[in-house]
Every structure is written in structure tokens, then in C-alpha cells.
Amino acid sequence: MSEIASTGLNPHSLTGAERINAIVRYTLLITVGVLMLYPLIWLIGASFKSNAEIFTEIGFWPSRFDIAPYVKGWKTSTEYSFTRYFANSFLIVIPRIIVTVISCVLVAYAFARFDFFGKKVLFSIMVATMMLPQIVLRIPQYIMFQQFDMIDSYLPLILPSAFATDTFFVFMLVQFLRGIPRDMEEAAQMDGCNSLQMLVYIIVPLLKPAIISVIVFQFIWTMNDFIGPLIYLSSVEKYPVSLALKLSIGATEEVEWASVIAISVLALVPSVAVFFAAQKHFVQGVASTGLKG
């Protein structure tokens, strides 16, 4: 066996130098990986600790595993539990994802596949808005929604996305579409598809990996959005998780950090879950770039 390994005939066996090399590389990678993940590991550990323990112990391993902070944090000191706040979050996230996907796909389809007057100029303007800091738009947008009488509703958080204002997604979809050969669309044209049928039957299935990326990003960004709900929502019953979390810090005189941290951990779960659920399709998206007819 060692003879085979040293002659390199068996690709799975490593020679001495290669083995040392591999050990060094993996040690380095694991160290950096743990270093990056440490805050998250600490967060999970700290959700079981008492206030005193959080501020005195450097290690992440708690002295006891007690789900009391989770139960307590979930109840909150307000009249609503986090069940309500999570439901609120989803009431914002799900409609927003739906309108984002529909509007962005439509706009990207137009930019990638149709010739119309002023296309180049419009596209550059659209890309330019990507550079614009979001905060610049807050005041005019607030005034606008105030005049529409939409303050303290979810509409200001959802409606802009219905007009493809998430230009990053449009840009991403356009780039993806440009990479797809047109033959299939021409074949569909010969088969008798009109522009809309083409979009539904051909383009959308081909765009699937890109659309899944849009869904994942929009989910995570909207779930974590703090400033948007803070500006537009005033009634506590409409608060999403991100605002409710802040509420649990300010509500009592002495903050129960374990509960806050416990809910933070739970608040991370949906985003992480969505990411891992979609991971397979990210990989598929990369693989299908070598699309064979």
C-alpha cells in the first residue's frame, strides 16, 4: 500500500509532503472558519446564560441549558408575543417577494430582449440609481406615502418593490438573461409563442436559479430591515421582528440579555433556513451556465 502511495498510483493516498501540506491548509482553514463563526456560536451559548454570566465569562459554553429565556423572550413585556411579530414580518416579506419577482422579471425581460426607444439611456439611469444611497430617498418617499395616507400600514414597505425599484435584482436578472442563448426563444417563436407566453413558458423556467437568488436576498434583506418599518410603522401591533427586538431592550429597566439574545437567535432562523433550502439551486444556477441545448 505504501509502495503504491509513494508512486502516486492511487490518487486517494497522499505522499508525506502532500499530507503535511494538507494538514497545514486544513488547520488554517478551520482556525479562520471558527474565528469567523465565533460570534454566532457565542450568541447561541449566551442565550442560555444569566446576565452576570454573560458579562463575566469569556467562554461560550453556558453553565446550564435552560430554555426559560426563550419562553420569556417570546412572551415579551408588551401585550403581543413574538408569534404576532413573526407573523407581521411574514406579512411584509411574502407580498414583497411576490411583487419583487414579478416586477423585476418583467423589467429585466424588456431590457434584455426587446429593442425600444431610449433603452440604453433608461438602462444606465436604472443602474445609476443603484449607486444612490437609500437614505436619500427616505424623506421624499415618506412625504409621498403620507400624502397617500399609507403611513402605519405595510404598503410603503411593499409598494415600491412592485415597480422594480430593487434595481440590483433587475440588473442581476438582465445579466443572467443575456447569458442565455436566444435559440430556445426563437424555437418558441416558431412554435407560436407570443411575448407573454414566451416569458411564462420559456424565460421564467430558464431564469429559475436567478429568481431563487432574488427570493433569498429579498427575504433576508426585508427580514433584517430595521429602518424601513421604524419610519413607517407606529402601532406596536404591526411591528415586525426587527422592531420588536429593539422594543424588548428598551421596555424594562433592567434588560434581560439572555431573553434578547434568545429571540435574536430565533430571528436568525428563517433567514438561515431559507438560505440553506435554496443552496442547491444556487449550485444549479452555476452549473447551468454551461447550458447545452
Next chain:
Amino acid sequence: MANVTLKKISKIYPNGFKAVHEIECEIKDGEFVVLVGPSGCAKSTLLRMIAGLESISSGELIIGGRVVNQAPPKDRGAAMVFQNYALYPHMNVRENLAFGLKLQGLPKDEVAQRVHTAATMLEIEPLLDRFPRQLSGGQSQRVAVGRAIVKKPQVFLFDEPLSNLDAKLRASMRVRITELHQQLKESGQPCTVIYVTHDQVEAMTMGERICVLKEGRIQQFDTPNRLYNASANTFVASFIGSPEMNLIDATVVPESQGKRLEFLGNTKVFSDSGNALPSSRATVKIGLRPENIIVAPTSDPRAVWVDAQLSHIEYMGNELFAYFRANDTPLTSRLPASVASEISKLGRGVSTQIGLLIHEAQFFDAENGTNLSYAALDV
């Protein structure tokens, strides 16, 4: 009935480039026509214009007696097979075949029946539930043809459908497509085929008539036989046939008894090619097919023997191609394998005698390359 008539069809791109120049041709119902030419000759553009994927700048396109310039692709009664098949990757083979029919709103059982018929004809039944990514090149090719057949089109358009296949498969698919055309004809569903290729072998073997294109202009639209033996000009003559036709510079000198032809240094013959040659002193090109150059022991009383040096031999098994130089003019000869032992005795650069069968030659104008005997030749 689906005659396809092109009347002064032109294509001018927005940047002013004129790709297709006033193409005039008439394709008869049920005919198998091949558009052939080197890359950039606008053959694919022309096909796409017929399909409706490319707009027509000027002229008239008539399919089955109807002007279809403005008609969308689906209303032209044409089906197309694309070079890289363009199967829908998210649908299985059955759905790929049925997609166009479903869009037409045909009843379910008719769709199923047509898909079944086409699948049987092309022997792709076992593949119906597979996805395009699970198919080999040849299988994808057949599915692509099937997708066209199910629609029962009046006109079949093929855009270099075999160029992504390996040589062996290409040869067998060539036969299949020709057979399919016959099969459809016999089954009472005759359809006109317009087939684009850059491969002259495909063109010669498949086409009932071949349209040779160069830079957006028709060079010759004729039967394979006439294309080979009565080429309209030097372009067609050298494009058709492999190895290429030999073109030899020559001078015509009129004399009292007839016309004297001088070429390859000081070789002189009296030409009996009659009236084709100009009657005043002029330069021409002699077009001689490789099989019209012979070496000993083959002999022909009418051969004109000249000195030449052998530069290279290619063995093909049943025959061989010998490349000579005579008076600095490269000449290619197609020889039977029986002379292999003779010719292999000759070394590189060794002089020998080669026989030119001038009586088989075609003559071209040295200036513009047109065939001087074109009108007279009737093969």
C-alpha cells in the same frame, strides 16, 4: 401546396450593411433545396428571413401563394430545426414535441397521437420521458427534427442541423433526413425542405437542387450534377468538389485552323472546345477536376502530358490524392488506389509526367471568373 418564392429579397442591417442582395429564386412544392456557401455568405440570414425570425428589408416572400413578409413565424406554415437543437431544457422530450401543438390549442388526444407518430418515425419513443440534458447529440438532433415534424409544416427549415455531430453520425443522419423527406412525400404529406449548410458534401448528397451563395448573392441555383460539371463561375467550381478543382492560367491564341491554347509554360494544344473560347487573343482559366489528371500506367489518347513534380500524397484507402507542381502551378490529382505502388516510388520533388484531360475541362474568364462554356454546356 407550398412553393416558396423569393422576389428580390434583400436584407439591410440598421448599420447600413447589406447582407442579402436581391435574391430571386423559386422553390417548388415538395422540393429539397440546399443553401450552401462559406461562412458569412448570408445563407443562415436568408433562412431566418424565410422563417420570420429576421425582418425582410425589401422584396417579397411568398409561401404557398401568400405574401408572408409581415406574417409572424407561426403563421408561415414553416418549422425549423436549429443548429444547436434549441430544445427546451426544462421540458422532457414529450413536452418538447407537444409544446407547439398545445399552443395551437389542439385537442389532447390529437397531440398525443401526433407525438406518437413522430416518435415512432424517428425511433425516439424510449426517450419521451427524458430531459434534453440526458440525451446525446444524435438523440437531441432527432428530437429537434421531431419537434418540427409534429407540426405538419408545409416548409421545413434546417439551419446547419448536423454541424454539431461527429463525422460518422453526420453521415447516417444525412441519409435519415433524406429518407424522411421521401417518407413524408409517400405518406401524402409532402413538404418543401430548405436546408442550410456550409458543407458541400452535405449539399451535394442531400439536395435535389442547390443554391450556392457568396456574400449575399446567388452564384448558381442548379442540380448537383450541373453544379459539378457546369459550374457558373470559378467560385462555384472551386467550392463544389473535394479536393478543389484545379484552375490553370492559359492564353487563347486564334489561328487559321482554330484556337491554340497555351498554358503551364509552353504547352500548346489546339482546342476543340469550340465556340466557348473567345475568338481573339485572351487569357482564360482552365478548370480541371482532380479526376481529370492521370498518371501512368493509366492512359488516355486525348491526355495532354506535362512535366510535374510530386509534392505530397494523401492516401484515402480506395483512392489517393496526389499534389503536384507544374511550372509553379499547384495541381491536385485524384488517382485510383491501384497506382499507389507506382506513385509511391516517386520521391518528393521528383519530376514525372502527368496527363491532363483537357477535353473534360471547363473554361472560365480570367477577369470575372464566369464560365465561358456555361451556356453551351448541357449536362
